[in-house]
Each structure stands twice: as C-alpha cells, then as structure tokens.
Amino acid sequence: MSESKQSEGLLATAERLIERARAAGADQADAVVVRRRSRSASVRNGQVENTESSESDDFSLRVFVGQKVATVQAGHGADEEALATRAVAMARVSPEDPYACLADAERLARTWPDLELFDSTEPPAEALVEAATAAEAAALDVSGVASSIGAGAGAGLFGMVLATSHGFSGAFERSGFSTSVSVIAGEGVKMERDYDFDSRVFLADLDDAATIGRRAGERTVAKVNPRKVKTASNVTVVFDPRVARGLIGHLVSAINGASVARKTSFLRDMMGKQVAIDGLTLVDDPFVRRGSGSRPFDGEGISEGPLTMVENGVLQQWYLSTSVARELGLTTNGRAGRGGPSSSNVLVTPGPQSAKELIASVGNGFYVTELIGQGVNAITGEYSRGASGFWIENGELTFPVSEVTIASNLKDMFKRMVLANDIDPKYSVAAPTIAVEGMTLAGD
Structure with a gap:
C-alpha cells in the first residue's frame, strides 16, 4: 500500500475518533495520528553490531467539554469507542481552562504547498550497513585515529494526520536519512573523541559516507594533546x-x-x-x-x-x-x-x-x-x-x-x-x- 493510501486510512481513523467523541458528549475535538517508521544499522570496528526496524502509529484524541479539556493517547488497534468515552469522562472532571480551544475556523488551512518532503527510497539493511562501514573505514583511515566508537546509518519516516471537529482534515509525510560516525584518537588518559554526521530529507542530498568519516577522523585527531x-x-x-x-x-x-x-x-x-x-x-x-x-x-x-x-x-x-x-x-x-x-x-x-x-x-x-x-x-x-x-x-x-x-x-x-x-x-x-x-x- 502506498504512503498516501496509508495516510488516507489514518485520516479516516482520526475522523472516526472525533465522531465517537462527539457522540460521547464532547463539544469539540481534534485527533492526531503520528506515524513513525525507521530502519537503522550500526557497526563497530568493521563488525555489524545490530540492525533494527520499527513502525508505530500513535493516536492522540483531545476533547473539549465547555472549557474543560482532556487528551488521551493510544497505539494502533486501540478500542476507539472506549478511547473516546474515556477522554470525555476525563474532561468532565478536569478543572476549567479559560484558554483551551481549537483554532478559529476561519484560520484553518484549505490548501497548502507541496514542500517536497517525502523520498520514497527505502534502502535495504545491507545498504545501511554498507554506508556505516564506509564512514567508519574512512575515519579509521585518518592518520592518528586509534579506534572506533561506532558508526551508523538510518532511514525513516515521520507522518502526521490531523482532523478537527470544525472542519480541518490533512496529512503530510517527511522522510529522513542519516549517517554518523564517532572515533577516538590518542592514548590512555590523553584520548580524545569526536564525531561527524549528516541528516537529510532526501537520500540523494546526503553527504557521501566516506566524506563524513574523513571529517570525523580529522576533527578527532585535531583535539589530541x-x-x-x-x-x-x-x-x-x-x-x-x-x-x-x-x-x-x-x-x-x-x-x-x-x-x-x-x-x-x-x-x-x-x-x-x-x-x-x-x-x-x-x-x-x-x-x-x-x-x-x-x-x-x-x-x-x-x-x-x-x-x-x-x-x-x-x-x-x-x-x-x-x-x-x-x-x-x-x-x-x-x-x-x-x-x-x-x-x-x-x-x-x-x-x-x-x-x-x-x-x-x-x-x-x-x-x-x-x-x-x-x-x-x-x-x-x-x-x-x-x-x-x-x-x-x-x-x-x-x-x-x-x-x-x-x-x-x-x-x-x-x-x-x-x-x-x-x-x-x-x-x-x-x-x-x-x-x-x-x-x-x-x-x-
């Protein structure tokens, strides 16, 4: 399923949560779903230490009963009706907040710019290991670098879906790619450590792994004594x-x-x-x-x-x-x-x-x-x-x-x-x- 299709599904869930909150007695409500996906690899001294992958969809429902407000959070698969009922019950026993409110309806966005925030590239674990290894090798190749603390590479996605009871419905996704390395120079009590990294929204914009490693090595050696x-x-x-x-x-x-x-x-x-x-x-x-x-x-x-x-x-x-x-x-x-x-x-x-x-x-x-x-x-x-x-x-x-x-x-x-x-x-x-x-x- 494409990211846009998945966002449509999450948006439908957010809108459903608002409907359930209104049915439970909320005067107003908004719902946010934050999607996080990540894949990473780390190496040390040329050996793979670990590769990890994670994915989560976290729901947040905020409800207003008069000037009383409450927010509840849950992960994917939670009972939506129970979540909405609990949120309204919490709001009813909360103290009044004279400033709690949704944004004014006339300020809500109807259109927004395409900011080119999503790169669909999904590097496999092997490519992340390769990038981390290259960064570490380049750092260790700098004269004076003694050892590696570790290197890593990662790819991920942050997505946000927002729906409100007074007319807003929208979603966006932002990808992210990174490479980092940290090394040690010197000996004994005179050891120094430093690092370098790069992080970008698009993989093609990311600095070359060897360049990152070389910068890390040079920064570290310069700190010795x-x-x-x-x-x-x-x-x-x-x-x-x-x-x-x-x-x-x-x-x-x-x-x-x-x-x-x-x-x-x-x-x-x-x-x-x-x-x-x-x-x-x-x-x-x-x-x-x-x-x-x-x-x-x-x-x-x-x-x-x-x-x-x-x-x-x-x-x-x-x-x-x-x-x-x-x-x-x-x-x-x-x-x-x-x-x-x-x-x-x-x-x-x-x-x-x-x-x-x-x-x-x-x-x-x-x-x-x-x-x-x-x-x-x-x-x-x-x-x-x-x-x-x-x-x-x-x-x-x-x-x-x-x-x-x-x-x-x-x-x-x-x-x-x-x-x-x-x-x-x-x-x-x-x-x-x-x-x-x-x-x-x-x-x-």
Whole structure:
C-alpha cells in the first residue's frame, strides 16, 4: 500500500475518533495520528553490531467539554469507542481552562504547498550497513585515529494526520536519512573523541559516507594533546556552527509564547525592543523545500508561511499557538505544536565575512567546538558551560583546549555577536560561525 493510501486510512481513523467523541458528549475535538517508521544499522570496528526496524502509529484524541479539556493517547488497534468515552469522562472532571480551544475556523488551512518532503527510497539493511562501514573505514583511515566508537546509518519516516471537529482534515509525510560516525584518537588518559554526521530529507542530498568519516577522523585527531589556558575576562569566544546552532536555539526558546506566559523567559518584557545586534535577523520558515523542520500546516491546522521573529535585532513576535495567544491577548501565528508553540526552520541572516575572516579579526580568543553541561538559566539568561575547542592566536587556530568554562549572560551575548556567512540551511536551526565578545573564561 502506498504512503498516501496509508495516510488516507489514518485520516479516516482520526475522523472516526472525533465522531465517537462527539457522540460521547464532547463539544469539540481534534485527533492526531503520528506515524513513525525507521530502519537503522550500526557497526563497530568493521563488525555489524545490530540492525533494527520499527513502525508505530500513535493516536492522540483531545476533547473539549465547555472549557474543560482532556487528551488521551493510544497505539494502533486501540478500542476507539472506549478511547473516546474515556477522554470525555476525563474532561468532565478536569478543572476549567479559560484558554483551551481549537483554532478559529476561519484560520484553518484549505490548501497548502507541496514542500517536497517525502523520498520514497527505502534502502535495504545491507545498504545501511554498507554506508556505516564506509564512514567508519574512512575515519579509521585518518592518520592518528586509534579506534572506533561506532558508526551508523538510518532511514525513516515521520507522518502526521490531523482532523478537527470544525472542519480541518490533512496529512503530510517527511522522510529522513542519516549517517554518523564517532572515533577516538590518542592514548590512555590523553584520548580524545569526536564525531561527524549528516541528516537529510532526501537520500540523494546526503553527504557521501566516506566524506563524513574523513571529517570525523580529522576533527578527532585535531583535539589530541589539549592544553588548559589561564582564567581571563573579556575574552572573545567564537562558536563553531555546530555549537552556534544551540546558541541561537536559546534565543528561539526565549521567544516561545508559552515561556512568556509562564514568565520563565528572560526576554518576556522585550517585545518591540532591541534584543540582539542590528545585524541579526531571525526568520522562521516552515515552507523550506526539503527542509528538516518543514511542515505544510501546524498542529492546529493553520498554514502560515515565513515569519520574521527578530528583525535587525528587534523582537517582532512570539511563537504562538491559539491557546497561548489568547492567554497573551494576541492571535496565533501558525506555530502550534501538539504540546504548545514550536519553531520550524530557523534561519539566521548571514554576516558579511567568511568564518576564516571572522577568526582572523579576533586576534586572540577561544574557538569552541564542543559544549558540556546544561548551565543556562532560562529565567535570568545566565550562561555557564564547560567547553573545549582551540585557542586563537594572531587570528589563527593553534593548539587544542579542554576543561575550561565560558560564562556570560545571554542578554549581553546576543548584543555582542559578530556573524559569519557560513550558513548551512540543511539544519532546522541554520546558524553561522558566531563570535561573542566580552565573555569570561575559567581555566587554570
């Protein structure tokens, strides 16, 4: 059976669940079916460790009885009538939620774009083993690499079906393919490890396995024999794109409307104000073709295209779902997930210079390739993370550095950024190399 035919069957199930919920006494309801399929293979030192395959269809039914709401979940094959009856019974004994609601009917999507999100290629287990083996072999072939932690390759599908009691019915599917490898260099207590990976919606877009392996090996060997550096204040820290994506992720989390409503965001009072450098513009675009975070409609059935969340450093809007928007006295901007507002593809406008030029302009500083720990306070913006990377001296990367801590406050960091132009849009958060001035570095 084709994927589209299977989606039609799941959509019929979702619509049936809503009918049963209405019959059981719900005033309104929506139903979501999330389909996940995956196949993976892992190897270590040339030997296949395992191959796995899984498939699941998970149902979620949300019902409204007045301003009371309840959600129940079940897997494929559950008793639909019992599920609906239980959901309504739970809603009736739940406290009222003044903001709980479905999206306004006039906002529901009737059409949406074809975003080219589904690749029907189904690589067999043998092909996945071959890709993982090739990645590992290329990594081990790099001079200085001592051993492998493991390599893997995978293929999968994420599908979502949504139906509501007030007129929305839709489905989409997004495929995914990946290859990764992690290796060790050095000996004894001086061993270092690193990795590389690639993940794409279409198999043909995936980086060659040998290229991924070679990058992993080279990254790992470069970290051998790290040094500590002396504690210093007012250090310029340059974030490699791999960790810069997390830095931009903190900004995305801070402008989530749910965090603002709960008063757990350090930017909760900053709407319309300068929150970052003039050169930082952040766009959320769910309509990127073949985008890893793309979706033709959100978790409530609203199809809204690109939104500028931050423009030239000024905060323009929050990520909003209908219920969170009502709590804040606003209207949704089509960024609902099933658990609250969520981002899609986050794109940062690139700066004017290359990463090499940015590093050269720093003079002396610290280039971070890996962060450790979760030392970020979402309420205050305080930022303190263990880090490793390379020391920048006279504008060049010199020796590896480990066991240091970098610290500042995100509110200050966003206003001290310098952006390079090496944006890689394959990630759901596309961020370039970023330099942040005036950080504290704790070392020896």
